[in-house]
Every structure is written in structure tokens, then in C-alpha cells.
Amino acid sequence: MKNDPWSNINPSATDNRLSGILADKSNILEFYWAKDTFGNLLFVLSAPSEIIPNAKIPKLQGIDIAIGKYGRNNQLIFSLESKEYKDIFYTLCMDLISSTKVLHDEEYAVNTVLYRLDKWQHFLKNRRKIIDKRQLKGLAGELLFLKNYLLVRDSAEAALSFWKAPLQSVHDFEFDNFSVEVKTKSSVNSIYISSYEQLFSELDYLLLYVATLNDSTSRTPKAFNIYTLIDEIKAVISDTVLEERFENLLMQYGFVGLEEYRDYWFLFVSDEFYEVEEDFPRITDLPEGIENLTYRVNLEKCKAFKADIKLLEKAGIRNEYS
Structure with missing residues (x-):
């Protein structure tokens, strides 16, 4: 400390x-x-x-x-x-x-x-233990999506209500008729699917938001840590009651402001959206007796599923960061 x-x-x-x-x-x-x-x-x-x-x-x-x-x-x-x-x-x-x-x-x-x-x-x-670096990077990805896409298209109150991950929902965000699953990666062009349900949705559309974040240091221009994102989001929210709601969501997620988190720096490289459709590479059936399943998806094999501009516009998303 x-x-x-x-x-x-x-x-x-x-x-x-x-x-x-x-x-x-x-x-x-x-x-x-x-x-x-x-x-x-x-x-x-x-x-x-x-x-x-x-x-x-x-x-x-x-x-x-x-x-x-x-x-x-x-x-x-x-x-x-x-x-x-x-x-x-x-x-x-x-x-x-x-x-x-x-x-x-x-x-x-x-x-x-x-x-x-x-x-x-x-x-x-x-929560028996603090979140690790991998989980912290995952949280950073969700906060990037919240800041760069939802807070620019909706009120702060609405945007916070769309963030479902802290409530242990299957998907990280839900709004209108869209579910959004957030993933982060570094140089390896694959993502980790931690549960069978993540690539299925009861809503009309399921988007996969993938942010490429490299490990970095405080000396690197444009590098950020988790507190950078939190402070930027609070500046946009700019409302005491909603800031408290945001802090409660962070706590429900498992995040409390420990000093050691300040030592983890990331550099945003790019992001992209995929539409998870019928033929998207995923496991569609669990064999009888299998209760849980984790696997990786190679994004090189998913280029045909990159979300087109019409779908993103329908979701109210303007992807200016790729």
C-alpha cells in the first residue's frame, strides 16, 4: 500500500x-x-x-x-x-x-x-479476492465501450442501465434489441469464450465488441490505467447521484480502488465489431453431461462476420476508433 x-x-x-x-x-x-x-x-x-x-x-x-x-x-x-x-x-x-x-x-x-x-x-x-490483471483488462474493455459508444448516444442514466455485467447477466450490455459481449485481446488474434451462453442471445442481435489493448507503462503517450477511464466517465456523467450509481456498479463488478491497480497500464490499439450470426464460429450444442465449456475463437476466421455500417447505425454506434 x-x-x-x-x-x-x-x-x-x-x-x-x-x-x-x-x-x-x-x-x-x-x-x-x-x-x-x-x-x-x-x-x-x-x-x-x-x-x-x-x-x-x-x-x-x-x-x-x-x-x-x-x-x-x-x-x-x-x-x-x-x-x-x-x-x-x-x-x-x-x-x-x-x-x-x-x-x-x-x-x-x-x-x-x-x-x-x-x-x-x-x-x-x-468477493474473496481482488480482481486480477486479466479481469482488470476486461473491465477496461467494458468501460471503453461505455465511454466511447453508449455515453455519446444516450443519457448517462440510460447508458448505465445498459451495463449488465455487474449484475451477473449473461451479456455485458443490453439495449434496444441488441446484446453486446465485450472481449479484449493483445497481439494474439483470438478471444476467450468463458461460457457457452456468451455467443447466444434472446434479443434480435448479438454484437461482439473486441478491443485490442496492449500492456504498457505510464511513460507511453496515450497509455491509460483503469482510473483514467473511471475519471473520464465520471466527467461525462457529471451528476452526483449517477456517479454514485456508477461506483456501485463498479463495486458489484468486483472493483474497489486499490493502489496496485494504478500500476497496470494499457495502450488502446484498435477495436472492431462482429455480428454473431448463425454461422459464426461457435459451439452450438453441449454434449449431454457437459455442464460448462470454455474455448477460444480465432478472429482470423471471423472476418466475414464483421458488422457492417448499417447494422452499427441501427444500434446507434458510430465506430470512429478502429
Whole structure:
């Protein structure tokens, strides 16, 4: 973890007291980075007792949350239980700070914290590990399609509603009578099909969007990381409520803002669309007894299925990036 706000905090010298520093002077809530006498890493929210309820607090894997008391204030005390969750713990803390930063009502801000904790409970319960580089590149492909094609043809609210991958849908996007499956590749001209259903759709049309992304570095002109895309999409959305919806979709996808993701840089090379029709190279029948199937499709054999301009226009897509 590159940012460690606990590194300059000494363990508390007194039992039943904490040693800490204010996390954000501009926030309406008092958040503290802190340590106890044992040097455990803590994050503390201190607020008037009447607005921190003694209700059931969500349980988070690897992180303990307790209600304490200091003077007239109640405290929510977050304690890191396992070092393997340190990056996620820091990200959770920063999420609570950022989600309340622009709020001006203390009680509403506390309720926002509790709401975010419910989201984190769901995330940590269903995601046992962070997403890997291959999954991160796949997410980058989906965000490129969202930014370059949907956000230029629809309202931000509509475009976000079309993104189905975070909801565990079969296809990554669905709109009008089109399904869109997003794939990324590098120099090898083939794509990985991770489930039998990906190349079939109940809608009228199924498009395969393939983005060629090479691994890169921060020193390469036009290279980007996942945060570049997220920030660009937020700039287009430009609405607090919709930005929160976007962040929730990212969390449902399995993405939380870990520092290590900043080290993965990609370079966009080109993209292309294919129409998955009857004769498209795909496995059409599963033999009896086969429950799951993964395979690769050689795109050199798919040139006849490249989507023509009339079909893309029908989908409202203007492919200016190939």
C-alpha cells in the first residue's frame, strides 16, 4: 500500500484511549486514523451520540466494527483484523471519507456511512479476492465501450442501465434489441469464450465488441490505467447521484480502488465489431453431461462476420476508433 496514513501514528500510551490524527479537516464528520495500545490499525468516526444509532452494524470480513464512547460522542471504531485486508481496509476508509465529503448535514452523512457499509458488506461477502490483471483488462474493455459508444448516444442514466455485467447477466450490455459481449485481446488474434451462453442471445442481435489493448507503462503517450477511464466517465456523467450509481456498479463488478491497480497500464490499439450470426464460429450444442465449456475463437476466421455500417447505425454506434 503506497499511502499509509497510520505509519506516523504511535500506539496509544494509555489503556482505553486511542492515538490518532484527523483524516479530513474539510469533512463534516470527524474521521480519524488511529491506533490502540497494541498498535492495531483503526479508523474512527466520532459524532454526537444521537446520530450514531445503537442499531445492528454490518459485519465486514476481515474488519471489526464496534460502537464506542468518548465524551458526549459515540464512535464507530473500525479495526483491521487481518493484514491481508489492509489495502481493502484503506480503500473502505477512503470511500467513507469521499462519499461524505460534499455533504452538509451531519445526520445525513452518518446515514450515508451506514448505507456504504451495507454495500461493502455485500462486496466482501461475495468477493474473496481482488480482481486480477486479466479481469482488470476486461473491465477496461467494458468501460471503453461505455465511454466511447453508449455515453455519446444516450443519457448517462440510460447508458448505465445498459451495463449488465455487474449484475451477473449473461451479456455485458443490453439495449434496444441488441446484446453486446465485450472481449479484449493483445497481439494474439483470438478471444476467450468463458461460457457457452456468451455467443447466444434472446434479443434480435448479438454484437461482439473486441478491443485490442496492449500492456504498457505510464511513460507511453496515450497509455491509460483503469482510473483514467473511471475519471473520464465520471466527467461525462457529471451528476452526483449517477456517479454514485456508477461506483456501485463498479463495486458489484468486483472493483474497489486499490493502489496496485494504478500500476497496470494499457495502450488502446484498435477495436472492431462482429455480428454473431448463425454461422459464426461457435459451439452450438453441449454434449449431454457437459455442464460448462470454455474455448477460444480465432478472429482470423471471423472476418466475414464483421458488422457492417448499417447494422452499427441501427444500434446507434458510430465506430470512429478502429
